[in-house]
Amino acid sequence: MTSLDVATALDRIAATDAELGAWVGPVTDPGPSAAGPLRGWPLGVKDLIDVRGLSTAAGAYDGSAPPPASADAEVVRRLRAAGAAVLGKTEAVEYGWFGTVRTRHPRCADRSPGGSSSGSAAAVAAGQVRAALGTQTAGSVIRPAAYCGVPAVKWSHGAVPMTGVMPASPSLDSLGAYAASVADLVALSAVALDQDPVVPDPITAAGAPVREIATVHAPRHRAEPGHFSPSLGAAVAEGLAISDADYRAALRTRSAARAAFEACLVGVDACLTPAATSLAPPAGEPGSPACNVPFTLAGLPAVAVPAAEVDGELPVAVQLVGAHGTDLRLLATAAWCARETVAVGA
Template sequence: MTGLRAPWSLREPTPLARSRERIAETEPRLQAWVELNFPADGRVPLGVKDIIDVVGFPTRCGSPLRTDARAAESDAAIVTAWRAAGAVPVGKTVTTEFAYFSPGPTDNPSALGHTPGGSSSGSAAAVAAGQVPLALGSQTAGSVTRPASFCGVASLVMSHGRFPMDGVTGLSPSLDSHGAFAAGVTDLALAFSALTGEPEAGLPARPRLLLWRPPVEPEMRAAVDFASRRLAAAGAVLDEFPASVAALTAAHPVVMAYEAARERAAELAHISRLSVPLATLLRTGLETTEAEYAAAMRVIRDARARITLLLESYDAILGPAALGPAPAGLHATGDPVLSRPWQALGLPAVAVPGLSASDGRPLGIQLVGRSGEETALLATGCRVENALRA
């Protein structure tokens, strides 16, 4: 761990001066922000991923194509909602190019010299460093869950369609979802209650969980095993996840590429100026046939019916949030494979921090819940978080 890691709970006082001072102290090393502009007053300082419009700020999307972007004339719908909940944007955080794989300059405050993940790199790092207590991200593959795991903070990916995507520069309308980062799951539960007006749910005494064990690195496998033992000792019911999600995982990138090539059609005219990963995605999408896209969508539809039925008897699916701890270097953001199946289904996901590898790099646990039931999933996440801290 390093002196840059100091997550700031939403349940503590949240003066803007504290955020301003912490950013001044850590930003030269961290580089989590694209632009800052502190308001005169406000309750909860908020970081906003730079694909999401905030009035008065340009939305540059981490791309050279947007270097000269004009300031947005209005907030994205999700920013309007967070303002109404008491949050005040203080700036735009670093994103990979158009929220795909080409990273920006942001370091990982919990493991310097290692990737913070992506695409919501700056938002996860800003929360992990205590620069802000709350930051917004978006997820199309693993752009929220993975950075949370790598940086050692909590995250929520909302159900697909829970809030409008108006004012967000997306990649894939079938997959794009809103997300948020905070120090812990209890903070996210408080924030989501303020956002939606739903009261926080009581913690389940004996959560029923499906244990998902995909192939992961040894230290992540040990972390999931540790979490399952702690939860069982605390009274949770854990059953093995009985289904394969291989076909679902394979369908996700087909849908993503096909839709991205159409959603980002304007950028195709300047493809030589795009990063290699993004250019490759768009070319792949152009080459994907309508029949291939339709087949992938059928796989997703059929899997949604099966897993929705399965989740009727359980509070959540419990599994790893990433393949392992944050890889060394800032040249890549890691593999989103463990989020692909759940993102394809549009299900909400919570990353629970609190575990670490032998060298101190964070390891996150992922909970996946029923569509539209974020409040209940967050309550389960709080129960898991408490068990890991016991």
């Protein structure tokens, strides 16, 4: 990859994003890239993830934005060190929740790319960038990948540090990525993972903050209730009503879910499921995460692989799920699946 690829990406964004709406804030040429396996890859970063010098507005309902971040999130630092060229921030649904999706579907203007990693999925699908980062708390990486017809990975919970990432529900939050091909996902994931995945204890990892989304946003909700949309404000209020005992019971359920899923995965490469419950939903809607929530709850890695198109237009995808910490092995299985899908459709 050379600087020409960055220039081409910037030209495509300038030509197409007024209609697509995948980006938020400035989109610029970051200059020379570091030498490494991702050298010159144009990269988008979901606006829940810190990029040095840019504000992390997190899709705030009232349009407010904090001061620019003083440092890159750890995952961004790793990708930059490997040569990725960060062009800017991609649109996100409000705080990674179930709000209105502002980005349009890259193939059908009356459809949504899904949420909450809407801008990242749409930008890769539209050929604006080679790869983009996302986050998932329910189905926010895999579901938009299915709707937009692009490969994506949600890494195992705890496998990539969340330092510099806006939390939604820390016991569930995971990072992930979209790329132009499964092979690109493999290359990017090898850099992002960087070390042997860590298996956090689901109770001690949560620490003192409880009720997750409510705890993250409660102080600001009390001080500035108008900062949040009605739906997120209601979720915060509901979360604050959950007792510590019920919260700890939910975390024990999560541990049991992981154990049950991993028992089913012994001796197999992956579990194959639909990646989404439907085709891309109407414009503005995030879509249902029902196909993704059980595996996110268990903290397992997942990969979306485009499988077909309906009427030659709207994509459908399969989801491959593996045991915790088997991210790169799962991606190898996904690469095989992508080849076989192409062969069957040929």
